[in-house]
Amino acid sequence: MTRHEERGDAGGPAGRRSRALRIAGLALAGALVLATAAAGWAYRHLNDNITGVDIDNALGDDRPARAVVTPSTTASGTASPLPTGSLNILVLGSDSRSGTANRELGGGDGSGARSDTAMVVHIDAGRTGATVVSIPRDTLVTRPSCPLASGGTTAVAYGAMFNSAYSVGGPVCAVKTVESLTGVRMDHYLEVDFSGFAELVDALGGVDVTTTEDIDDDQSHLRLEAGTHHLDGKQALALARTRHGIGDGSDLGRIGLQQTLVKALLEQMAGTDLLTDPAALYRVADAVTTGLTTDTGLDSLGELVGLGRSLKGLTAGRVETVTMPVVTAPSDPNRVIADEPAASELWASLR
Structure with a gap:
């Protein structure tokens, strides 16, 4: 050596x-x-995607009571690390006019937005089952006085279109109007715009949807023969907006398509193993948070992940979709009103 x-x-x-x-x-x-x-x-980017609205502070105490939640325990008797109480979440799909992507997807050329889709998602205690209740946007309601971000309040409006609440007072007025209509406290608020929804579908690799009749809608530009189709984000969004190419052209036919699409998306997400593909997981997370507006209880990535983890026992097969019972409005054959007492009985079951 x-x-x-x-x-x-x-x-x-x-x-x-x-x-x-x-x-x-x-x-x-x-x-x-x-x-x-x-x-x-990545964490900061996803966090920055989310817009938070302080709905609780804006509405104060003049709201339906919260559901009483009993803390859950594990087999050893210790407190469960994840919440298991029931939840009611107002989910809105908005046809936002802001941003080039939204305008290209049909959001229009003006400013502002409307609540194009409204669903109350009730998650059962234990968080292993859920009921999704669609509210037709053509429903005539009493729109309550709502606080405005700029100060002041809106006037009470009788016989107003349900989706006008979002137009005049944003998320805060949308929540207050739903709570006034249903008597149910909304624990959370989630809003997704056009581009965010389309990006989510694309990030999942598209979605398989089965239609029971031919669709030919000049306004949504969607043409499909009856059967099963693999749709990309733009096509899925067109399906969610289609109303004139099916049935009697009312909002009720479109709601049926939206409910079919929701179930298909849940099944697609359940069948996608994102944990083994970090790049795909990031794409989906980016799509979910892009264009997302929530209440301040869900306006961080950590809070959204916590909600998702608490729903790990909820499968697509245990999600029921229904529509608020309605009848034709006596004042306008193109509008509907809540069908009582069936509507009140439905909402009472979610309290």
């Missing part, structure tokens, strides 16, 4: 091994730093 090899000088085998180990260590450290930085950037 030479003196260079004994000393581990740079020129000997021991020196080369030592240098290689140092380089490998530096490379690993660099990779960990980059991965941590990337994870931090």
Whole structure:
């Protein structure tokens, strides 16, 4: 053995091994730093996608009572780390006019938005079953006085279109109008715009939907023969907006398509193993949060993840979709009103 090899000088085998180990260590450290930085950037980016609205503060105490929640326990008797109480969530799909992507998808050329789709999602205690109740946007309601972000309040409106609440007072007025109509406290609020919905479908690789009749709607630009189709984001959005190419052209036919699409999306998400594909998981998370508006109880990635984890026992097969019972409005054959007492009985079952 030479003196260079004994000393581990740079020129000997021991020196080369030592240098290689140092380089490998530096490379690993660099990779960990980059991965941590990337994870931090991704978290901040997803968090920044979400818009929060302080609905609780805006509405104060003049609201239906919250459901009484009994803390759950594990088999050992300790408190469960995840909430298991029932929840009522108002989910709106808005035809926002803001942004190029929304306008290209049919949001129009003006400013503002309307609530194009409205669903009350009731999650049962235990969070293993859910009921999705669609509210026709053509329903005539008494729109209550709502606080405005700019100060002041809106006037009470009788016989107003349900979806006008969002137009005049945004998410706060939409929640207050739903609570006035149903007598049910909305624990959370979620709003997705055109582009966010289309991006979610594309991030999931599309969605399979079966239609029972031909669709030919000049307004949504969707043409499908009866049968099963694999739809991309733009086509799925067109399906959710179709009303003139099916049935009697009313909002009730469109709601049926929306409910079919919701079930298909849930099944698609359940069948996609995102945990084994970090890139796909990020694409879906980015799509979910893009264009998302929530109440301040869900306006962070951590809070949304916590809600998702609490729903891990909820499967697509245990989600029931119904429509609020309605009848034709006496004042206008193109509008509907709540069919009583059936509508009140439905809402009472969700309290």
